[in-house]
Each structure stands twice: as structure tokens, then as C-alpha cells.
Amino acid sequence: MVKQLIIGDAANELSTTRRILERLPEEHMSWKPHEKSMTLGGLATHLVNLLNWQIAIFEYPELDLSTIPQRREALERRADILEEFDANVGKFEKLLAECDETALGEEWTLRHGSHIILRAPRALALRTFGLSHMVHHRAQLGVYLRLLDIPVPGMYGPSADEQA
Numbered sequence: 001m002v003k004q005l006i007i008g009d010a011a012n013e014l015s016t017t018r019r020i021l022e023r024l025p026e027e028h029m030s031w032k033p034h035e036k037s038m039t040l041g042g043l044a045t046h047l048v049n050l051l052n053w054q055i056a057i058f059e060y061p062e063l064d065l066s067t068i069p070q071r072r073e074a075l076e077r078r079a080d081i082l083e084e085f086d087a088n089v090g091k092f093e094k095l096l097a098e099c100d101e102t103a104l105g106e107e108w109t110l111r112h113g114s115h116i117i118l119r120a121p122r123a124l125a126l127r128t129f130g131l132s133h134m135v136h137h138r139a140q141l142g143v144y145l146r147l148l149d150i151p152v153p154g155m156y157g158p159s160a161d162e163q164a
Helices: 002-021 040-059 078-098 101-105 122-147
Strands: 062-064 107-112 115-121
Touching (some): 002 101, 002 122
Parallel strands (some): 062 107
């Protein structure tokens, strides 16, 4: 039962995320709304990278953020972002299909060196650190698009652009 809920939830969030990534304006990939903000390309790359972290939830009992680069180089082309996103979705869906309820209940840990950030059952880590984290940054990307006057796709129903 838990696995079926995760499959449906993930499928919806991943397809919605892809729709917003399809709207990326390549001419604005270095734009950012504030000096403390990520660039548009950096934010889109982070969304793609979050799938790598979700894959790690299935593949490993823990993820140590101190062992991976703080920020990866931003992808600059929409096609590259979509290609990596689609490849990661394929890996993610395969791992989800192959896991069982027992694996979803196993403890998973997110750490930075000796500092424990999150310790939770794999299913909960996937929801919070994975999917909810993706939804959060996808919403930021929607604001970026709005500020650039790029039509925003609907997330959980039609957007103002789709109703017009």
C-alpha cells in the first residue's frame, strides 16, 4: 500500500517538474531575481540533481553531504537539463519498482560528516528530503518564470497563464 502511494505521488510530482523544466528560457539561464538567489540555470540544475539524491535514498543506507561537491556547475541548455532529468527519472522509477515495503521501512540517514541531518524510514526520507524538497524548488522556479514573463504551467490545476 505504501509503495503504491509513493509511485502515484512520485509520478505526479516528476511529470509536473518536467513540465516546468520544458519552459526554461535559455537566454535567461544566468538570470537571478536577487543577489542571494541561485541563477535560473543553477536552480534548474539543482532540481535535476535532487533526483540523484532520491536515487541515493534507494541505493545506499545513507548520504553524507560532506563527500559530494557543495554546488555543481549549472547546466546552460534546456535540452541538457531535460536529458539528465529524464535519465534520472528512468533510474528512479526502476529503483522504486524494484524495492519492496520492507526496504521502504528501513532506516536511511542524511548526514554532513558526523552531524546527522535526518534519520528516518526510507519512505519518509523520500517524501521529505526528496519529493517535498523538489516541490519547494520547483515553486521557486515558477516564480522565476513569472518574473521573466514566461508562461507558468499549472501544477495542481490550471495556472493563470493557462486560464487566460
